[in-house]
Each structure stands twice: as C-alpha cells, then as structure tokens.
Amino acid sequence: MSVIVAKELTTALTALREHGDARLIQGGTDLMVEINFNHVKPTTMISLRDIKSLRMIRTDTPGIMSIGSGVPYSVIEGEPVLTAIPALAQAARTVGSPQIRAAGSLGGNLGTCSPAGDTLPVMFALDASIHLSAIDSSRVVSIHDFMTGVKRSVRQHDEIITAIDFPIINGWQGYSKVGVRNAMVISVASACLVADHENADVRIALGSVGPTIIRCRAAESWLKTTLDLSTRSTISLDVANEFGRRAAEESSPIDDHRSTAQYRRHAISVLASRLLRKAYQ
Ligand SMILES: Cc1cc2nc3c(=O)[nH]c(=O)nc-3n(C[C@H](O)[C@H](O)[C@H](O)COP(=O)(O)OP(=O)(O)OC[C@H]3O[C@@H](n4cnc5c(N)ncnc54)[C@H](O)[C@@H]3O)c2cc1C
The missing domain is CATH 3.30.390.50 (CO dehydrogenase flavoprotein, C-terminal domain)
Structure with a gap:
C-alpha cells in the first residue's frame, strides 16, 4: 500500500483523481478499523491530516460558522464552537474517548455517513451545508441532499469534503x-x-x-x-x-x-x- 501525505488540498485532489481506488484518511478512527478487519484493502491512501486549510474555523460570512472537515472533535467541543453551536460541541463531547476525539473529524463522520454518526443529527437540525471540492470543480450541498442511505452519500470518488457551514441560530x-x-x-x-x-x-x-x-x-x-x-x-x-x-x-x-x-x-x-x-x- 502506498500513502500520499498531502500538504495542500490540490495535491490531495490531484492524487484522488489519478488513483481510482484511493481512500482518503483524516483521523483514521473509522478507516483504520475497516482496514484492520480487512473490510477494505486500499492500494493507495491519501492522508489529509497535514492540510492546514481543512483545519480552520471561519466566521467571515455573517450568521455562519464554517468548520473545516479536518478539525478534530477535541477542538470542536471547546470555544468558539461551544458558544456559537452548542449542540455540535455537545455531540463532539459524546464521541468515543479523548484519544478518538483528538483524531476524529466531521469530514470522517460525513465520509462514513452512518446514521449513528453523532454530529449528523446536529447538521440536519441546523440545515448545515457541505462543501465538496474536486480538482476542477466545487459545489455546496445541503445536508438533506448529502446523505442518501446507510453509509451512502452523493459525494463522488474524486471529491473531498472541505468544510461544513452551520447557521448560527438565536435560541436554545x-x-x-x-x-x-x-x-x-x-x-x-x-x-x-x-x-x-x-x-x-x-x-x-x-x-x-x-x-x-x-x-x-x-x-x-x-x-x-x-x-x-x-x-x-x-x-x-x-x-x-x-x-x-x-x-x-x-x-x-x-x-x-x-x-x-x-x-x-x-x-x-x-x-x-x-x-x-x-x-x-
Ligand atoms: C473506539 C471508537 C469509538 C467511536 N465512537 C464514536 C462515537 O461515539 N460517535 C461517532 O459518531 N463515531 C464514533 N466513532 C467513529 C469515528 O470516530 C467517527 O466517525 C469520526 O468522525 C471519524 O473521523 P476520522 O477523521 O477519524 O475519519 P477517517 O477514519 O479518517 O475516515 C472515515 C471515512 O471518511 C472518509 N473521509 C475522511 N475525511 C474525508 C474528507 N475530508 N472528504 C471525504 N471523505 C473523507 C474516509 O475516506 C473514510 O471513508 C468511534 C470510533 C472508534 C474507533
């Protein structure tokens, strides 16, 4: 198996387009379990962990907090997410153990797309939007259109989830x-x-x-x-x-x-x- 450690999003997107059977890995808390049980046997892995742009939390758009797909739960459970999107911080706190929360991410929760994924009900209740990028295109998909079934989504193989936009709501x-x-x-x-x-x-x-x-x-x-x-x-x-x-x-x-x-x-x-x-x- 070869592992491509991308430092930039474009490197990861180019590699993903070139390698039809490549698997993306962020925290690895879902994917490594699959690999260890021989449920998947990728010949190429593309690590997203060193891509800084996927680990940013932005508030440039009024009324929106945009969380990078690679931001770990250990960050999401604290400020500034705790005040802006308390339900998401709460959901993040319930994920696994401190070790899992230090590595696991929203991108991975969406990539796996299990109905038991703890952050997904928060995305549905808040009408979140998912940013997807391919090497030559990008699109924003409502969470309601993104998840199509158990571990199924509209994400295409050559697309990377880059960020999730959460409307900031006034209310409990x-x-x-x-x-x-x-x-x-x-x-x-x-x-x-x-x-x-x-x-x-x-x-x-x-x-x-x-x-x-x-x-x-x-x-x-x-x-x-x-x-x-x-x-x-x-x-x-x-x-x-x-x-x-x-x-x-x-x-x-x-x-x-x-x-x-x-x-x-x-x-x-x-x-x-x-x-x-x-x-x-
Ligand atoms: C002991 C243990 C306890 C757990 N407890 C919980 C829990 O309480 N609640 C819960 O919801 N989950 C739990 N999980 C599952 C897991 O931690 C989460 O789903 C986590 O969000 C996965 O994130 P990750 O970054 O580790 O994903 P990875 O394992 O790196 O990736 C998961 C999948 O998403 C894809 N992917 C990753 N990043 C992207 C991206 N940017 N774009 C497109 N695809 C991408 C990968 O290719 C892979 O298919 C647990 C797992 C373990 C091992």
Missing part, C-alpha cells in the same frame, strides 16, 4: 444520545433539538433510528401550529410528551445487535420530550 439547542453505557458508545438513539427564536420554530433531527438521519417535519409543524413559539417561554409536560410521541412516530428504527426497534422508539419519545422542555424551561 441541544444534543442527547442513548447508548448501552455512558461513554465510548455508539448511540442506539439520538436527537438534536434547535429552538429558532427568530423564525419562531423548533427543529428536531433523529439519529440511529432509520437509514438516514430523520428530520421530524410533522412533529415540528404540529408544535408550530399548536403553540405560539415566539412568545411562549415554558411548555407543559403534556405538550412536550405529545411532541415526543409524534417525533417517535416519524422514526423508522430496526432491531439489531445494539437494541430493539421498540426500545429505540421509546427512547426517542423521551429524548424529544426532554429536549423540548429544556429548551423552554
């Missing part, structure tokens, strides 16, 4: 996950809730309960038509529980080695209800 936001233990765990159900005070709405996205992340559009619009979210500062337990029940109805979980569909649905109803109450307590 949070991320919660349920797993078989407290730390070092892949979620069996997760949820990100964002209360957008300017638009007087609430958005919720679910992880690990369907082939893609699920935005609960019906529960969101039920809440918006039931309550005036622009003036309301508290929400009753009955309304929160009904919202949770409706969010769970929109999930599409399966039984697998981590949990049962029934438990996952129950977990979603509890997570959604709790997150909503936290947002309006």
Whole structure:
C-alpha cells in the first residue's frame, strides 16, 4: 500500500483523481478499523491530516460558522464552537474517548455517513451545508441532499469534503444520545433539538433510528401550529410528551445487535420530550 501525505488540498485532489481506488484518511478512527478487519484493502491512501486549510474555523460570512472537515472533535467541543453551536460541541463531547476525539473529524463522520454518526443529527437540525471540492470543480450541498442511505452519500470518488457551514441560530439547542453505557458508545438513539427564536420554530433531527438521519417535519409543524413559539417561554409536560410521541412516530428504527426497534422508539419519545422542555424551561 502506498500513502500520499498531502500538504495542500490540490495535491490531495490531484492524487484522488489519478488513483481510482484511493481512500482518503483524516483521523483514521473509522478507516483504520475497516482496514484492520480487512473490510477494505486500499492500494493507495491519501492522508489529509497535514492540510492546514481543512483545519480552520471561519466566521467571515455573517450568521455562519464554517468548520473545516479536518478539525478534530477535541477542538470542536471547546470555544468558539461551544458558544456559537452548542449542540455540535455537545455531540463532539459524546464521541468515543479523548484519544478518538483528538483524531476524529466531521469530514470522517460525513465520509462514513452512518446514521449513528453523532454530529449528523446536529447538521440536519441546523440545515448545515457541505462543501465538496474536486480538482476542477466545487459545489455546496445541503445536508438533506448529502446523505442518501446507510453509509451512502452523493459525494463522488474524486471529491473531498472541505468544510461544513452551520447557521448560527438565536435560541436554545441541544444534543442527547442513548447508548448501552455512558461513554465510548455508539448511540442506539439520538436527537438534536434547535429552538429558532427568530423564525419562531423548533427543529428536531433523529439519529440511529432509520437509514438516514430523520428530520421530524410533522412533529415540528404540529408544535408550530399548536403553540405560539415566539412568545411562549415554558411548555407543559403534556405538550412536550405529545411532541415526543409524534417525533417517535416519524422514526423508522430496526432491531439489531445494539437494541430493539421498540426500545429505540421509546427512547426517542423521551429524548424529544426532554429536549423540548429544556429548551423552554
Ligand atoms: C473506539 C471508537 C469509538 C467511536 N465512537 C464514536 C462515537 O461515539 N460517535 C461517532 O459518531 N463515531 C464514533 N466513532 C467513529 C469515528 O470516530 C467517527 O466517525 C469520526 O468522525 C471519524 O473521523 P476520522 O477523521 O477519524 O475519519 P477517517 O477514519 O479518517 O475516515 C472515515 C471515512 O471518511 C472518509 N473521509 C475522511 N475525511 C474525508 C474528507 N475530508 N472528504 C471525504 N471523505 C473523507 C474516509 O475516506 C473514510 O471513508 C468511534 C470510533 C472508534 C474507533
């Protein structure tokens, strides 16, 4: 196997175009597991770790925080992300262990595109946009169009995810996950809730309960038509529980080695209800 250690994005993009079977590696916390289990056997690896432009956090565009695909979780869990996008910092804190968080990245979470990826519900709830570059083109894709199935996305082989744009929202936001233990765990159900005070709405996205992340559009619009979210500062337990029940109805979980569909649905109803109450307590 040959490893190309790129220092510039163009070097990586050129190598990716030239080597049809090359695999990109950022932190390696997903890819090295795949290689060690012989699930993938790349003949060429392109390391992105030394590309500084992928490790930048930018706020040049008003109302947007743009996070480079190679920024590790250990950075995302602190400032300036913690204040601007608290749900993302929270999700980053739940990933693996300190060692995994020192290496793992948003680019890798999107590259793997598992419905259990902890940062993906945050991207869905915030309507994030994904920047993709090839050697001769670039495009920006909404997260809703990016993920197409379990470990599937619209990314083409010759494209590198360079950054993720997160709108900065005025209002409470949070991320919660349920797993078989407290730390070092892949979620069996997760949820990100964002209360957008300017638009007087609430958005919720679910992880690990369907082939893609699920935005609960019906529960969101039920809440918006039931309550005036622009003036309301508290929400009753009955309304929160009904919202949770409706969010769970929109999930599409399966039984697998981590949990049962029934438990996952129950977990979603509890997570959604709790997150909503936290947002309006
Ligand atoms: C012990 C352990 C615990 C874990 N716990 C969690 C957890 O709690 N939550 C969670 O979500 N994940 C968890 N993971 C999975 C993993 O850490 C995350 O998915 C992480 O975000 C992967 O990032 P990475 O930079 O290491 O990706 P890599 O392993 O480097 O890459 C992963 C995939 O993405 C592709 N890729 C990487 N960067 C790019 C890019 N810029 N453009 C296009 N494709 C790219 C690679 O080719 C590869 O296919 C865990 C893994 C381990 C080993």
